[in-house]
Amino acid sequence: DAAGGLQSISVGTSLTYKLTPSWSVLGYAEMGKLVGDAERSPITQRGSDDLVKIGAGLSYSFTLDRGLLPWKW
Secondary structure, eight states: OOOOOOOOEEEEEEEEEEESEEHHHHHOOOOEEOOHHHHOOOOHHHOOOOOEEEEEEEEEOOOOOOOGSOOOO
């Protein structure tokens, strides 16, 4: 019987690198461990209780000229 509460403990980091004033790339990594009811669940017993997340992304940023918008802020 699962109950509410703490399910995992994790620590992570991320890195963003500006390619140009508008373009950036980013990456992140996170490691964690299931705890409590989540760790003892028969579903999670089949695998490891260690959690690993990694990811990457690309972002584009821009500004809007408020004078060109049809509404006022």
